[in-house]
Amino acid sequence: MSASSEPVPELVEGRASTGSATAPPLIGLTTYLERAQSGVWDVRAAFLPQVYFDAVTRAGGIAVLLPPQPVDTAITDRVLDGLDGLIITGGKDVDPARYGQQPHTTTDEPRLERDAWEDALLTGAIVRELPFLGICRGLQLLNVSLGGTLHQHLPDVIGSTRYNAGYGRFSENSVEVHAGTIAGDLLDEPAALKVHSYHHQAIDELADGLVVSARSDDGTIQAVEVDGVPFGLAVQWHPEENADDLRLFAGLVEAAKEYRK
Structure with missing residues (x-):
């Protein structure tokens, strides 16, 4: 076929249409920005554990990584324009200065670039009702972004380390999911x-505009949702670590499909 006879993609709202209506939705995942080693290199690098984006692809989405970068309204809007859904992933503690506190001795050194970047993405996602899922740190950042506060060291509050065994070992805990919520609809458990x-931190003062959709038996908030948003959900646990359960990721992917329509 000659160059002159090749089909020209149809332009849809300023973008070339190449069958995107039937393509899987594009899900952006935020990343770490930490010192990392690979071969002879020892540099700062953006990365994310594979279990996160594996969960997205297994649920039927396309995973795109969003490294921390300078916050600018035009940049943030351009990134969100290209997404059908968003995941704010786990990681280091949110800077306590964001909710008016001094750091606890156990609180991580703040990752200011990541805090600012993810705050901007969340704020933009809520305004445009872009479906999003917050995971662990993602729940905490959502609460802080909307004006809430955190318990900086949960063992001081509940008297145990049941949520953080340390040394990279995940603990298993039970949570009660509330009926009539997004989480309740997705995680219908008898x-x-x-x-x-x-995690060693958790929500203290709940931000205005958030609804609690799961708790554990000691009262710790385990899931919240943005009131009035079709799919704005965040959980304190790590669903990506349960390879047998993709319900939260599948719910996000389905919401992303509807958003794209």
Whole structure:
């Protein structure tokens, strides 16, 4: 076929249409920005554990990684324009200065670039009702972004380390998911749901505009949703660590398909 006879993609709202209506939805996942070693290289690098994007692809989405970068409204909007869904992933503690506190002795050194980048993405996602899922740190950042606060060291509050065994070992805990919520619809369980935990912080003062959709038996908030948003869900546990359960990721992918329509 000559160059002149090749089909020209149809332009849809300023973008070339190449059968995108039937393609899997594009899900952006935020990443770490940490010192990392690979071969002879020892540099700062953006990365994300494979279990996160494997869960997205297994649920039927296309995973795209979003490394921390300078915050600019035009940049943030351009990134969100290209996405059908968003995941704010786990990682280091949110900077306590964001909710007016001094750091606890156990609180991580803040990752200011990541905090600012993910805050901007979440704010933009809520405004445009882009479906999103927050995981662990993602739940905490959502609460802080909307004006809430955190318990900086949960063992001081509940008297145990049940949510953080340390040394990279996930703990198993039970949570009660509330009916009539997004989480309740996706995780319809006759008994308490078993989840994988790895956190030493949790929501203290709940932000305005958030609805609690799961708790554990000690009262710790385990899931929240943005009131009035079709799919704005965040959980304190790590669903990506349960390879047998893709319900949260599948729910996000389905919501992303509807959003794209």
